Amino acid sequence: MxxxxxxxxxxxxxxxxxxxxxxxxxxxxxxxxxxxxxxxxxxxxxxxxxxxxxxxxxxxxxxxxxxxxxxxxxxxxxxxxxxxxxxxxxxxxxxxxxxxxxxxxxxxxxxxxxxxxxxxxxxxxxxxxxxxxQAADEHEPDPAGIPSAATRYRPVLLGLDADRPREPVIDFAFEEAQRRGTALRVVHGWALPPYYVYGLAAAPDVYHDIAREQAENLTRVLAPWREKFPEVEVVEESFGGSPSVRLVEASAEASLVVVGRRTRRNPLGAHIGAITHAVMHHGAAPVAVVTHG
CATH class of the missing domain: 3.40.50.620 (HUPs)
Structure with a gap:
C-alpha cells in the first residue's frame, strides 16, 4: 500500500x-x-x-x-x-x-x-x-533577482553529527536533494575535548589538527552516500562550535532543512534535542525532523 x-x-x-x-x-x-x-x-x-x-x-x-x-x-x-x-x-x-x-x-x-x-x-x-x-521561496532567484518556481531549487541543508551519524536522517536528506535536482549542504559542528581547551594557547596547531581530523571524518561518513547518490552535489562544512546558529543562518538559502530526533521510549516521554529545537523555532525554510534510533 x-x-x-x-x-x-x-x-x-x-x-x-x-x-x-x-x-x-x-x-x-x-x-x-x-x-x-x-x-x-x-x-x-x-x-x-x-x-x-x-x-x-x-x-x-x-x-x-x-x-x-x-x-x-x-x-x-x-x-x-x-x-x-x-x-x-x-x-x-x-x-x-x-x-x-x-x-x-x-x-x-x-x-x-x-x-x-x-x-x-x-x-x-x-x-x-x-x-x-511559497513554491518560489524554495528556488534560486531568476536573473532579475526574484525567486521563481521556474529556477533551480535551493540546496537541501542537513545538520549532521559526524561522530554519531544516523542513517535514516542522512538517507532522507540525500533523497530530498536528489528529488529536487539540487545540492546537499552538510553542516557538522564539533566541540573540543575539555582537556584540549586549556592547552590551545600554548599549542595553537592543536586546533588545526583537530579541525582537519573532523573534516576528514565528515568526508568518510558521507562517502557511502556520495557513492549511492552520485548525481547529488555535496558541500561539506565542518567547524568548531554548535551548529545551531550556522544552520539557522544557512536556512535562509535552503529549500529544506533536515535535522534528526532520537527515538526515546521512557516514562518521562519523548524529547527534542537542543539543536533540533532551535532549528524548528528559528529556521527560515521548511524543517524536516527525522527520527532515528
Missing part, C-alpha cells in the same frame, strides 16, 4: 501553507496527499460552525487538485485531541506536514504546543512549514 503525505489542516494560514508544500512534495514523490482536519472536542457551534467544519477541507482539496493536476487528494475530518490524532495518523503516513507561525521579519517558526508534542512522539518524518511559504 502506498503511503500518503498527511497534512494537519485547521484552516489557518500556517496549515494552508503546509498543505501547499505537502502537495508539491507529493508530486515529487508520486504519492497521494491526505488532508486531515481535527476538531477538538467541546467547542461551541458558534466557535466552529458545522458548515465550515465540513466545507473547509473540501474546498482546500479542490484548490490543490486544480493547482496540481493529477495529484490524488483526499480529505477527512476527525473529532479528538489534535496531538493524539496527528501522532497516530503519522504512523501510516509517508510524512506529516504541519504549519508553524513565522517569527516576524527574520523568518522562522513559532512552534505551538501541538506541533511540539507531535514532533516529539511521531516516528515518521514531520515537516514544519511557516505561514506564507
Amino acid at each position: 502506498t503511503r500518503a503525505i498527511t497534512v494537519g489542516l485547521d484552516g489557518s494560514p500556517e496549515s494552508r501553507a503546509a498543505a501547499e508544500w505537502a502537495a508539491r512534495e507529493a508530486v515529487l514523490r508520486s504519492v497521494p496527499l491526505r488532508l486531515l482536519h481535527v476538531r477538538r472536542p467541546g467547542p461551541s457551534p458558534e466557535a466552529q460552525p458545522a458548515d465550515r467544519w465540513v466545507s473547509m477541507p473540501r474546498e482546500t482539496a479542490e484548490g490543490l487538485r486544480l493547482r496540481h493536476p493529477g495529484l490524488e487528494v483526499t480529505h477527512e475530518q476527525i473529532d479528538g485531541m489534535p496531538y493524539e490524532v496527528l501522532t497516530k495518523a503519522a504512523e501510516d503516513a509517508e510524512m506529516l506536514a504541519l504549519g508553524s507561525r513565522g517569527l516576524g521579519s527574520f523568518g522562522g517558526f513559532l512552534v505551538g504546543s501541538v506541533g511540539l508534542v507531535v514532533v516529539a512522539h511521531a516516528e515518521r518524518p514531520v515537516v514544519l512549514v511557516r505561514a506564507g511559504e
Whole structure:
C-alpha cells in the first residue's frame, strides 16, 4: 500500500501553507496527499460552525487538485485531541506536514504546543512549514533577482553529527536533494575535548589538527552516500562550535532543512534535542525532523 503525505489542516494560514508544500512534495514523490482536519472536542457551534467544519477541507482539496493536476487528494475530518490524532495518523503516513507561525521579519517558526508534542512522539518524518511559504521561496532567484518556481531549487541543508551519524536522517536528506535536482549542504559542528581547551594557547596547531581530523571524518561518513547518490552535489562544512546558529543562518538559502530526533521510549516521554529545537523555532525554510534510533 502506498503511503500518503498527511497534512494537519485547521484552516489557518500556517496549515494552508503546509498543505501547499505537502502537495508539491507529493508530486515529487508520486504519492497521494491526505488532508486531515481535527476538531477538538467541546467547542461551541458558534466557535466552529458545522458548515465550515465540513466545507473547509473540501474546498482546500479542490484548490490543490486544480493547482496540481493529477495529484490524488483526499480529505477527512476527525473529532479528538489534535496531538493524539496527528501522532497516530503519522504512523501510516509517508510524512506529516504541519504549519508553524513565522517569527516576524527574520523568518522562522513559532512552534505551538501541538506541533511540539507531535514532533516529539511521531516516528515518521514531520515537516514544519511557516505561514506564507511559497513554491518560489524554495528556488534560486531568476536573473532579475526574484525567486521563481521556474529556477533551480535551493540546496537541501542537513545538520549532521559526524561522530554519531544516523542513517535514516542522512538517507532522507540525500533523497530530498536528489528529488529536487539540487545540492546537499552538510553542516557538522564539533566541540573540543575539555582537556584540549586549556592547552590551545600554548599549542595553537592543536586546533588545526583537530579541525582537519573532523573534516576528514565528515568526508568518510558521507562517502557511502556520495557513492549511492552520485548525481547529488555535496558541500561539506565542518567547524568548531554548535551548529545551531550556522544552520539557522544557512536556512535562509535552503529549500529544506533536515535535522534528526532520537527515538526515546521512557516514562518521562519523548524529547527534542537542543539543536533540533532551535532549528524548528528559528529556521527560515521548511524543517524536516527525522527520527532515528
